[in-house]
Amino acid sequence: MIHFTKMHGLGNDFVVIDAIHQTPDLDPESIKKLADRHFGIGFDQLLLVEKPVSANADFKYRIFNADGGEVSQCGNGARCFARFVRDKGLSAKDEVRVDTDAGQLLLKFDDDGLITVNMGIPRHHPAEIPLRADQEADSYQVIADGETYTFGAVSMGNPHAVLLVADVDTAPVAEAGCLLESHPIFPARANIGFMQIVDRSHIKLRVYERGAAETLACGSGACAAAVIAIERGLVDPSVEVTLPGGSLRIRWAGRGEPVLMTGPAISVFEGTINP
Ligand SMILES: N[C@@H](CCC[C@H](N)C(=O)O)C(=O)O
Numbered sequence: 001m002i003h004f005t006k007m008h009g010l011g012n013d014f015v016v017i018d019a020i021h022q023t024p025d026l027d028p029e030s031i032k033k034l035a036d037r038h039f040g041i042g043f044d045q046l047l048l049v050e051k052p053v054s055a056n057a058d059f060k061y062r063i064f065n066a067d068g069g070e071v072s073q074c075g076n077g078a079r080c081f082a083r084f085v086r087d088k089g090l091s092a093k094d095e096v097r098v099d100t101d102a103g104q105l106l107l108k109f110d111d112d113g114l115i116t117v118n119m120g121i122p123r124h125h126p127a128e129i130p131l132r133a134d135q136e137a138d139s140y141q142v143i144a145d146g147e148t149y150t151f152g153a154v155s156m157g158n159p160h161a162v163l164l165v166a167d168v169d170t171a172p173v174a175e176a177g178c179l180l181e182s183h184p185i186f187p188a189r190a191n192i193g194f195m196q197i198v199d200r201s202h203i204k205l206r207v208y209e210r211g212a213a214e215t216l217a218c219g220s221g222a223c224a225a226a227v228i229a230i231e232r233g234l235v236d237p238s239v240e241v242t243l244p245g246g247s248l249r250i251r252w253a254g255r256g257e258p259v260l261m262t263g264p265a266i267s268v269f270e271g272t273i274n275p
Pocket residue numbers: 012044045065071072073074075076077158159191209210211212215217218219220221
């Protein structure tokens with residue numbers, strides 16, 4: 001039996017498993033089955049808490065999308081990871097350092113019960129995203145199904161493309177998101193954000209996630225959208241990003257600086273999986 005906790009960050013939901021005191025043997029096919037909302041538990045991502053790899057880290061954080069693929073970044077999951085290790089008595093620290101495949105993340109409990117994640121320094125070079133383009137640009141264009149799409153791109157430890165739209169509520173998230181997520185211009189696929197600028201301190205965003213389709217919130221997507229909007233001078237360095245599941249505060253001081261993301265992390269229920 002594998003014990004798990006069902007958690008969410010703004011409705012982006014997770015199954016979180018302590019893989020230090022248990023040895024879950026979950027291959028991509030079984031993760032996909034568990035992620036199914038009708039025949040399984042249902043989740044956007046599965047998170048594993050493992051022993052650290054580096055001497056200065058407290059844990060290792062592994063992330064699997066609902067399609068079973070392992071990825072290297074998940075912002076909402078990082079806040080849930082911090083809540084999980086505290087609730088389970090695995091760490092009493094106010095700051096938790098975790099190894100991920102995209103580098104280290106620093107997770108900090110704030111006085112108001114929210115959690116701030118240092119999401120690291122965004123990467124803009126096409127090769128680092130990865131994106132098939134000769135050189136870095138403010139915006140890129142791609143044709144899919146006869147339609148031209150213009151987007152900004154950045155890596156937050158995972159690939160993001162962000163399209164500017166007039167109204168997120170009517171944006172073609174499912175159709176265009178699905179086309180672009182696996183377009184050959186993104187060799188590792190990508191998360192596709194649809195961003196509406198409300199004013200200089202507020203963005204509205206919907207994200208079609210790689211390997212999970214549209215979610216109620218995407219933390220790394222919120223960081224990517226904020227970075228692109230800040231770089232274009234459309235918003236201030238501290239911005240509220242409202243997603244269908246709620247809002248995050250994103251702060252970024254510019255190139256070479258890390259992105260800080262603040263938001264909630266909620267435990268919903270405990271359960272066991274009989275593999
Ligand atoms: N929901 C996440 C991102 C999860 C991974 C993403 N789908 C990917 O494949 O890169 C977040 O909150 O950042």
